[in-house]
Amino acid sequence: MAETTFGNATQVLEPFRGIKKVTLEEYFTSGHRTCQGCESALVMKLMVKAAGPRTIVLGSTGCMYVANTTYYTTPWVVPWMHTQLGSSGSAALGTAAGLKALMRKGKMKAEPINVIAFCGDGGGADMGLGAISATLTHKEYNSLILLYDNESYANTDIQLSGMTPYGAHTTFSPPGKVHRLIHKRWKKNVAGLMAAGHPECRYVATVCASYAVEMMNKVRRALTIGGPTFIHSLDPCPKGWDYDPMLSHELGELAIETGIFPLYEVEDGVVKYYGKTKAIVEGRPRKPVRDYLLKQGRFAHFTEEDLAYFQEKVDQQWEQWEIPGVVPFRKLDAAQAALNVK
Amino acid sequence: MATVTTTKAASEDKELLISGSEAVAESLTLADIDVVTAYPIRPYDTVMQAIAKKIANGQLVAEYIVAEGEHSQFEIVKHASTVGARVFCGSSGVGWMYAMECLVVTPPLRVPMVCLVGNRALDDPGAFGVEHNDALVVRDLGWMLCWIDTSQEALDTTLIAYRVAEDRRIFLPLAISADGAFLTHSQAITMVPPKEKVDRFLPRYDRGDLLLHPDNPITVAPQANEDWVIEIRRQNDEAMKRAVGVIEEAYADFRRIFGRGPENPWFEEYMADDAEVILIGMGTISLPIKVAIREMRAKGKKVGLIRLRWFRPFPFERLVKALSGAKAIGVIDRDYSFGSPFHSGVVANEIRASLYNADKRPPLLSFICGLGGREVTLEDVNKAVDMCDAAARSGKSDAKTHWLGVRE
Numbered sequence: 244m245a246e247t248t249f250g251n252a253t254q255v256l257e258p259f260r261g262i263k264k265v266t267l268e269e270y271f272t273s274g275h276r277t278c279q280g281c282e283s284a285l286v287m288k289l290m291v292k293a294a295g296p297r298t299i300v301l302g303s304t305g306c307m308y309v310a311n312t313t314y315y316t317t318p319w320v321v322p323w324m325h326t327q328l329g330s331s332g333s334a335a336l337g338t339a340a341g342l343k344a345l346m347r348k349g350k351m352k353a354e355p356i357n358v359i360a361f362c363g364d365g366g367g368a369d370m371g372l373g374a375i376s377a378t379l380t381h382k383e384y385n386s387l388i389l390l391y392d393n394e395s396y397a398n399t400d401i402q403l404s405g406m407t408p409y410g411a412h413t414t415f416s417p418p419g420k421v422h423r424l425i426h427k428r429w430k431k432n433v434a435g436l437m438a439a440g441h442p443e444c445r446y447v448a449t450v451c452a453s454y455a456v457e458m459m460n461k462v463r464r465a466l467t468i469g470g471p472t473f474i475h476s477l478d479p480c481p482k483g484w485d486y487d488p489m490l491s492h493e494l495g496e497l498a499i500e501t502g503i504f505p506l507y508e509v510e511d512g513v514v515k516y517y518g519k520t521k522a523i524v525e526g527r528p529r530k531p532v533r534d535y536l537l538k539q540g541r542f543a544h545f546t547e548e549d550l551a552y553f554q555e556k557v558d559q560q561w562e563q564w565e566i567p568g569v570v571p572f573r574k575l576d577a578a579q580a581a582l583n584v585k
Numbered sequence: 586m587a588t589v590t591t592t593k594a595a596s597e598d599k600e601l602l603i604s605g606s607e608a609v610a611e612s613l614t615l616a617d618i619d620v621v622t623a624y625p626i627r628p629y630d631t632v633m634q635a636i637a638k639k640i641a642n643g644q645l646v647a648e649y650i651v652a653e654g655e656h657s658q659f660e661i662v663k664h665a666s667t668v669g670a671r672v673f674c675g676s677s678g679v680g681w682m683y684a685m686e687c688l689v690v691t692p693p694l695r696v697p698m699v700c701l702v703g704n705r706a707l708d709d710p711g712a713f714g715v716e717h718n719d720a721l722v723v724r725d726l727g728w729m730l731c732w733i734d735t736s737q738e739a740l741d742t743t744l745i746a747y748r749v750a751e752d753r754r755i756f757l758p759l760a761i762s763a764d765g766a767f768l769t770h771s772q773a774i775t776m777v778p779p780k781e782k783v784d785r786f787l788p789r790y791d792r793g794d795l796l797l798h799p800d801n802p803i804t805v806a807p808q809a810n811e812d813w814v815i816e817i818r819r820q821n822d823e824a825m826k827r828a829v830g831v832i833e834e835a836y837a838d839f840r841r842i843f844g845r846g847p848e849n850p851w852f853e854e855y856m857a858d859d860a861e862v863i864l865i866g867m868g869t870i871s872l873p874i875k876v877a878i879r880e881m882r883a884k885g886k887k888v889g890l891i892r893l894r895w896f897r898p899f900p901f902e903r904l905v906k907a908l909s910g911a912k913a914i915g916v917i918d919r920d921y922s923f924g925s926p927f928h929s930g931v932v933a934n935e936i937r938a939s940l941y942n943a944d945k946r947p948p949l950l951s952f953i954c955g956l957g958g959r960e961v962t963l964e965d966v967n968k969a970v971d972m973c974d975a976a977a978r979s980g981k982s983d984a985k986t987h988w989l990g991v992r993e
Contacts, residue, residue, distance in 0.1 A: 297799045301664065312807035322797045324667060325806035326660065327686055333657040337620070337664030338797070340648040344619035344670050348646055350789070351669060356799060374660070377653035 251469045253385055254297065254355045258460040265456065270296060274316040280488025282478040282495065283307055283363075283391045285452045290359065290389055291321060293459035294466055298357035301326045301334035303371065305363035306398035307391060331362035332374030335386035335471070343384060357466050358385065364392040364406035368433045375473070379441040382470040387462065390433060390473070393480035401483040405431045408503075409556070410549055411541040413483070418544040429556060434475040435569050438509040446472040448508035453495030454518055461508060468510070477504045485540025494538060502529040502557055505568030514569055524567060532557055598776040605768035608736040608775050609701050609761070610635035612743035613645070615783040619670035620648045622658040626680035627713050628765035629703030633675070655680045659687035659698075666696045667805065669792045671747065674698060677765060678705035681719045691758045692727025692821055694806060695795065697750035698758040699743065703769045704868070704919075706957040714958010715764040717867065717920040721896075721931050727821045729759040729828055730897040732867040734853070736775040739763060741839065741846055742894075744787055748835045751790045754827045764919075766958060767869040778843055786842045828898050851900035853892040854907060856882060860889030862973040863911040867893045867932060870919055870954075870961050877966035888970055893932065901939035908936075909945045912977035915969045917952045917961075917989075927951055929986045948976040954989040965989040 259265045270291040277284035287307055291300060300323045302308050308325055311318055326334035339358045345351035362371050367390040375388050395413050396402040402415040403426050412418055416426035438447040446468045450458040458476070465472035479494040481487070486494065498504040499519045506520040516524045523529055532554045536542040545553075565572040603611065609632050613621070623633035639645040648665070652658035655676050662672035676684060681702055691698055702720040706712040720730060729750065733739050742761055750759040763769050797805060809817065836850040847853065855871070856878055857863050864874055871892045881888045891907060893900075908914055918930020926934055933951035940946045952969050955961040968989060976982060 299668070299797055299799065309808050312804055314807040314809045314813055317804035317807060319804050320802060322799060322802045323804045324664070324797055326664065327656075327690060329656065330660040330687075333652070333660035334664045336650065336657075337661035338668055340620050340650060340661065341665030341668040341670035341672075344648040344665070345668070348617075348619065350619070351798075373653050374657045377657060381650070 251383065251385055252355045253467045253469055254295070254357060256293070256295065256463040256467050258463055259456055262456050265459065266292065266295075268292070268296070270294070270298070270320040271318050272320060273318060275311040275318040276313065277306070277310045278482050278488070280481040280491040282452050282480065282491045283393055284311070286389070286391050286458070286476050286478055287311065287361070289452060289455055289459050290361070290462050293462040294357045294359060296321060297354065298359060299324075299338055301331065301338060301358070301360040303331040303334065303360065303362040303366040304328040304398075305366050306393070307361060307363065309398050326360065328366045329370035330374060331360040331367060331371050331388055332376070332378035335360035335388055336378045336381055336384055339384035339386045355385070357387070359387045359389060359466075361389045361391060363397070364390065364394060365396045365404040368392070368431050369405045375437070376440065379437060379444040379471045379473060382443045384471060385466075385469060387465045387472050387474065389462070390475045391478050392475060393478045393483055395480070395483040397480050397483045406433070409553060410545060412544060413541070423544055423546070424549065432571060434473070435571065437473045439570055442512070443470065444472060445470050446508065446510050448474050449504065449506055450474055450476045451495045451499060451504065451506065452476065452478065453492050453499070454506070457506075457518055464508070464510070483541070485543075486538055490538065494535065497530065497535040497538070500530045501532045501535045502561055502568065503532060503535060507569055509569075514566055520568065523561070529557075529561070597779045597782070601775050601777055602772050603736055603775050604631065604770050604772045605733065605736050605739040605763045606631035606701070606703070606770070607635045608740040609743050610639060611775070611777050612740050613673050614639050615778070615780055616671065616744060616747050616787055618645070618647050618673045620650070620662055620665035621673045622650045622652050622661045624652045624655050624658045624676070624680065626655075626677045626705075627703070628705060628769040629675045629677040629680075629701055631703070631769050632701050636673075655684035656687055659684040659691070662698055663687060663691055663694065663696050666698055667694070667792070667795070667797045669790065669796050669798070671751070671790045672698055673700070675701035675703070677703040678719050679708045682707065682722065685722070688723050688728065689726055693817055695756035695824070696758055697747075697756050697790070699746045699750055700758065700760045702760050702762045703765045704762050705765045712957045713765060715767060715868070715919060716956050716958075717762065717918075717931070720760055720762040721920055723760065724897055724931070727757055727825060728897060729757055729825070730762065731759070731895045732762045732893060733768065734869055734871050734892060735768070736773040739768065740775055740777065741843070744783060745835050745839055747790075748787050749828065749831050752831050753791070753793060755824050755831055756795075757821070757824050757828065762868065764869040776845070782842055786838060825898055832895065832898070849903070851893070851895050851903050852907070853894065855890040855892065857889030857891055857907065859887055859910075861887040861912040861977055862915065862970055863889050863891055863908060864915045864917060864966070864969065864973075865891045865893065865932065865936060866917040866919070867896065868919065870917060873961045873963060874917070874966050877963045877970070880963070881970065886970070899935055899939070904936065904939055905943045908940070908947060909943065911947045913973040914947050914949045915952060915973040916949065917954050917969060919955045921953055921956065927984055927986055933986070948980060948982040950976055950982060951986040952989050953986060959990060962990060
């Protein structure tokens with residue numbers, strides 16, 4: 244069959260200029276059974292609202308699979324399909340490749356269809372990291388991989404993942420009489436990892452649904468820039484973090500204001516901070532991490548010493564990282580010191 | 586007596602000297618596959634090398650993706666298939682095992698993926714040679730499984746595979762097994778049919794109401810739990826049962842359009858009509874067995890071979906008929922099933938089970954031979970036949986499994 248020229252055309256999705264300009268149509272509606280105060284469900288809703296009707300969503304195993312899609316119900320108005328826990332990258336790639344093949348060979352009507360695969364922190368940052376990484380190198384296929392990070396395997400009873408914060412109480416890291424802290428690993432920096440390691444991935448962003456319009460606009464940017472893109476969303480989880488569900492929005496804000504989770508986008512290799520993170524970079528003082536941590540039962544066993552350690556690690560990411568909050572290489576003096584050793 | 590497949594060369598066919606893997610690649614080009622994913626492991630990867638060349642030379646237009654592991658390799662084509670693409674994948678040995686999670690989900694999703702398994706011994710220790718345990722690991726899961734013997738059969742079976750798997754009555758994945766090295770890498774004269782004939786035989790893949798597309802906004806594979814899982818399993822079972830008729834239909838059409846191919850899709854019978862001792866095996870093991878049979882026939886010994894082509898669905902009824910006249914049966918497994926009944930290989934126990942309700946149950950002897958790609962020698966075959974002869978005379982099976990050609 245003759246090959247016709249087939250580019251990387253995407254849909255035209257202009258950014259929403261304010262909350263009143265956001266479209267009314269919903270593509271993630273009733274029919275799910277997520278917890279009260281679930282921010283990840285909100286992320287699903289905003290994500291697909293931003294993407295619009297000509298979209299295919301692939302969901303890897305996790306609470307946004309199990310709690311959202313229980314046969315006979317589905318909240319998805321757009322086509323949706325389950326994929327395996329570690330397969331969000333492969334699902335995005337396979338779906339995009341299938342559509343592209345059929346369109347370029349004239350077997351399917353040619354049109355830009357958004358392909359979004361989502362994964363939780365376990366499915367994305369632990370098990371699925373390799374597949375996502377591979378997908379971000381396939382620049383000829385348009386897709387968005389959205390990692391909704393509620394900082395634990397929340398579907399299976401709150402077990403720790405590579406994204407669970409230092410010291411947090413999970414069912415795999417219960418504080419005990421001898422060991423107060425079982426989990427002593429510092430959380431992975433996934434967005435930074437994706438941005439730094441995939442030079443042809445044109446867009447990586449961090450988002451928080453507490454800032455809904457900005458979040459949707461990042462999704463729109465990711466879907467329209469062309470090629471594979473990656474978004475990391477921090478989602479407060481009442482069940483896993485142990486707080487009153489009414490505080491989800493506030494905890495999202497506090498994660499940003501304490502500097503624990505910076506909001507930024509990396510477009511064509513250029514880092515741009517936005518929202519309250521931008522203010523922090525420009526000099527606004529960060530709130531102390533205790534304001535955020537002590538509102539959550541998962542840190543209730545923290546001592547002053549633990550709080551101080553956590554604060555110190557967050558301070559480091561602002562004061563010592565090559566790009567504050569983004570790229571953890573140490574600043575030039577450290578590099579010079581390494582040269583001087585020779 | 587012998588029903589050897591005749592190859593009637595239609596005039597438009599092209600004659601090529603190619604390996605089993607290359608023959609599969611010829612078929613994939615003719616079938617105009619849309620998405621193919623590669624990952625290296627010997628010996629199946631020769632098919633991907635052949636496809637890569639076809640794509641590089643513009644003979645095939647397809648999305649060609651080199652994955653970062655077998656798990657992704659199979660997931661990528663699984664998803665491509667759900668949006669309507671004709672897909673191909675494959676692996677060998679532990680590579681196939683690495684993809685296991687994805688192999689499990691494919692049948693209940695009703696994804697008609699076609700794969701080549703270049704049979705290879707499982708690690709550890711490392712070995713390139715053939716064993717059938719890799720492909721057999723999916724035998725209970727809803728994969729159709731067949732074993733091929735020649736480059737020609739590789740080419741023909743690949744076309745038949747798409748026709749069967751993509752039939753809306755079936756929609757199940759299908760793995761074609763080719764013995765590593767003996768078939769994947771061995772060249773033989775192969776007739777390559779023209780595209781026009783293939784188009785008459787193989788319709789376009791139509792995902793129908795299962796298509797994942799904004800025009801058909803369905804939700805696929807929600808959490809079903811105990812409410813529905815058993816019904817879904819039952820649907821898979823029904824599809825596998827329907828495959829029997831669809832496979833027979835496909836072979837009949839294949840013969841009509843291409844002028845070649847076996848009348849009996851399920852197994853090749855070699856001098857088995859009047860045989861007193863019938864040996865059974867799968868894949869290229871047929872070659873030394875056929876040579877041994879010819880030598881024995883020359884001496885007046887009535888020995889025959891049944892070479893199984895299809896393992897899933899398993900042709901138990903036809904096999905029972907074909908075996909009813911034998912005085913003894915010898916099953917030679919190129920696989921193992923440790924701790925199984927009689928400590929036999931997989932095929933032997935499938936045949937034992939098939940015969941259980943039969944009126945006539947000839948003595949059945951079980952052999953394991955040629956593991957890890959070890960050559961199956963005439964001496965091995967002769968030894969097996971001698972033991973079968975003794976069983977035929979006594980009318981009794983022994984309850985053992987005999988390992989042939991093993992250093993003790």
